[in-house]
Amino acid sequence: MYFCENFKSMDISTIEKTLLNLSLEERLQVLTQLFPQEKIVFSTSFGQEDQAILYAIASQSLPIQIFTLDTGRQFQESYELMDLTTRKYQITIDTFFPKTESVEKLVKEKGFNSFYSSVENRKECCFIRKMEPLSRALQGAKVWITGLRAEQSENRANMPIVEWDEQRQLFKINPLIDWTFDELNQYLVDHKIPQNPLHKKGFISIGCAPCTRAIAEGEHPRAGRWWWENSQKECGLHA
Template identity: 65%
Template sequence: MENIDQVLADQPSIQEAILRLTQTFPGAVAFSSSFGQEDQVIADIIWRHALPVRVFTLDTGRLFQETYDLMDLTRARYKQPFEIYFPGTSAVERLVAEKGVNSFYDSVENRKECCFIRKVEPLNRALEGTKVWITGLRSEQSDNRQNMPAIEWDEQRQLYKYNPLIDWSYEQMLAYLDEHNVPFNKLHKKGFISIGCAPCTRAIEPGEHPRAGRWWWEQSQKECGLHSH
């Protein structure tokens, strides 16, 4: 297996980097999209250049209607398929039966339990057999993402994680969306910078951190467990 550092040693463009990764790991490169602005940038690069990357998303069952609308709009725009993974029915039924529909408001532990059932477990299923996982993470998004490299080894899942936008600024991202007329969630225009599940996301006020609107009722690192180190 070719050393992945050598594949990206000359700091190629995102398009070229993804192409090289698909050539190094044929049929084993996947991109997870939550249909946020960053993810729409990467999806546009993948589909506009016909890169052989499997694209998937997670439907937690608690998403905003605007997110579902964007899924349909994106499908219509690019005419490309993407896979949708759902949480296990029995696990959700057990959680709701034991703790209620909104147990995540009661404690950080309950919230992380809900995130694990609705997001982490489906993600782990989606990544089975994958060698390279492409994400839309940016270092500005949260404190624990500031030191993330562009390429890293995910020991838990035994795969490489490629974060092509990790050094992009918010302004760079918006400029790309505008230049290429990429569809994005209407909620972004209403103060929702980071969009997750509907009951766990609010708009932020001017000057607030971009992740302040996620799980706003708790003091935490504002992570769901998908990208924990």
């Protein structure tokens, strides 16, 4: 059993037992009730999982702040979906960009596509464009909601619905961790939730444009991410 300094009366097992066997809407409602005075944030990359959670937040007008990370290398289709989503649900989504000086230094020293050269270079680029902006986005937050699902990758297979992030000193909640892809897809269809058109072209997991390709039938859902390297297909956000 794990406790955090700021929430000594709230432990992981208690939150997890409270959230299990609830619908997505109920899980999010309960979080706002458990932490009524705390900053709760949801990070979206506008993938299918994130679109489902975003709908559940917006349709209930829950007091959860929504943010996204713009790496500067996104697909045009992703930007179009961002605009469509904010208009459809009449919500505000905070966008965090990488620091200009860090990107300029990286490009000056290693070029625009250094991430193809090695895993270390790729992780450096991910840190500048994702990890550092994420740290700013999570400042002051006590609860971080993500769209992770256990089926997405081996690294996520055993992730629980509730985690304590010791480094960031906050609860990380994965409300879709136990959902199957079929359940997710049905939810998206039932609620007529907008999706990235790239999904229908074989892009299951969509990240930066130069780092994402469509996958073939039978390939792992994350095979299209950083396809040129052998790795866990993670950028570090959810390591």
